[in-house]
Amino acid sequence: xxxxxxxxxxxxxxxxxxxxxxxxxxxxxxxxxxxxxxxxxxxxxxxxxxxxxxxxxxxxxxxxxxxxxxxxxxxxxxxxxxxxxxxxxxxxxxxxxxxxxxxxxxxxxxxxxxxxxxxxxxxxxxxxxxxxxxxxxxxxxxxxxxxxxxxxxxxxxxxxxxxxxxxxxxxxxxxxxxxxxxxxxxxxxxxxxxxxxxxxxxxxxxxxxxxxxxxxxxxxxxxxxxxxxxxxxxxxxxxxxxxxxxxxxxxxxxxxxxxxxxxxxxxxxxxxxxxxxxxxxxxxxxxxxxxxxxxxxxxxxxxxxxxxxxxxxxxxxxxxxxxx
Numbered sequence: 001x002x003x004x005x006x007x008x009x010x011x012x013x014x015x016x017x018x019x020x021x022x023x024x025x026x027x028x029x030x031x032x033x034x035x036x037x038x039x040x041x042x043x044x045x046x047x048x049x050x051x052x053x054x055x056x057x058x059x060x061x062x063x064x065x066x067x068x069x070x071x072x073x074x075x076x077x078x079x080x081x082x083x084x085x086x087x088x089x090x091x092x093x094x095x096x097x098x099x100x101x102x103x104x105x106x107x108x109x110x111x112x113x114x115x116x117x118x119x120x121x122x123x124x125x126x127x128x129x130x131x132x133x134x135x136x137x138x139x140x141x142x143x144x145x146x147x148x149x150x151x152x153x154x155x156x157x158x159x160x161x162x163x164x165x166x167x168x169x170x171x172x173x174x175x176x177x178x179x180x181x182x183x184x185x186x187x188x189x190x191x192x193x194x195x196x197x198x199x200x201x202x203x204x205x206x207x208x209x210x211x212x213x214x215x216x217x218x219x220x221x222x223x224x225x226x227x228x229x230x231x232x233x234x235x236x237x238x239x240x241x242x243x244x245x246x247x248x249x250x251x252x253x254x255x256x257x258x259x260x261x262x263x264x265x266x267x268x269x270x271x272x273x274x275x276x277x278x279x280x281x282x283x284x285x286x287x288x289x290x291x292x293x294x295x296x297x298x299x300x301x302x303x304x305x306x307x308x309x310x311x312x313x314x315x316x317x318x319x320x321x322x323x324x
Contacts, residue, residue: 047196047219048088052229057086059167060200060215067163074159078206079128081213085201092193094216095185103145104188105157106179114221115190116176118161121211122183124204128156131207145183154181164215172228191218260291260303260314290317 048056064081071079089097101122108115123142129152145153158178165176182188191197195218202213222229263285275281291314293301303314 046088048198049230052222052226053086053088053198055171055229056198056217057083057200059171060164060202063164063167064202066167067160070159070163071156080205081202083200084203084212085199087199089197089199090193091191091195091197091216091218094197094199095188097199098185098214099212100185101183102185103153103157104180104182104185105161106182106188106190107161107176108179109221110175110177112174112224114218114224115179116218116221117188117190117214117216118157118164119214119216120157120204121213123209124206124211124213125153125156127207127209129153132156150181150183154178157181172222172225174222174225190216191220195220256295258300259294260305261294262291262305263289292320 060083064083068079068081087094095117098119099121102119103122103125105118105120106115107118122145125145126143129149132152132155161176161178165174168174168176180187197219198217200215200217202215204211204213263283265281265283267281290302291305292299293303293314293316299320301316301320302318303316306313306315
């Protein structure tokens with residue numbers, strides 16, 4: 001038996017959906033539609049599309065692998081990095097989530113001018129500095145970075161940013177360079193407080209110390225390259241005439257077995273084992289029917305059987321249309 005919902009049940013239903021109707025009071029309730037109240041969180045913008053977010057995250061996954069290998073080779077610093085979180089915020093909300101104390105690396109983008117921010121927790125930077133200085137077992141105490149420390153740290157971040165720049169150049173033809181390395185959050189000037197920002201958090205493990213690195217990407221920094229970052233990278237490549245011609249030339253040199261099939265039939269295993277010289281096997285095809293040419297297992301052409309000199313041959317009559 002059906003029934004009408006009362007006011008309390010309607011409120012509960014819309015509360016689950018994230019919207020709550022406002023009840024008119026008194027005479028306002030007569031002949032008027034119910035107004036709606038919906039909670040909107042403006043600290044969580046959605047300026048970056050899902051494709052852009054996914055593509056940037058995959059680029060950073062590649063960066064983590066390349067950077068770890070290069071740091072071991074150049075600075076004798078064994079570091080492991082993984083992307084552990086991605087989120088969209090306003091710039092001010094993203095910036096306030098950076099742990100303290102941290103090292104702030106301001107990046108400049110090219111060819112389109114823009115700024116990003118790369119941060120690393122201070123304990124990780126101190127361990128890396130000790131390793132670069134030749135300490136056998138780095139165990140740095142908590143301290144502030146000196147001017148010399150900042151110069152050495154800039155060399156470390158130059159290697160990291162170079163690998164990151166190479167990865168982003170591959171997907172969007174963007175490059176990065178270091179503008180400034182500092183430990184004071186007050187001196188960081190990258191974007192306006194309300195600018196939509198993509199925040200990617202990486203876990204960095206070095207000499208038993210686990211800490212985080214953060215890459216903050218204001219939307220203004222990648223707006224000029226948003227077309228390249230919006231391309232889906234799910235394996236569907238964009239058609240390119242030059243690439244297609246090169247692939248066709250390379251594949252045209254591959255050897256493929258070509259065979260002619262006159263007909264076919266089905267026999268039991270007992271009948272096959274009983275075959276002897278002189279027996280005739282009837283095929284399910286007319287004697288004057290065309291034969292089918294196969295490239296490996298794929299039918300390609302129809303033909304008539306014949307002879308060319310002392311060799312058996314076929315004459316092409318038509319092309320087999322592939323089934324959809």
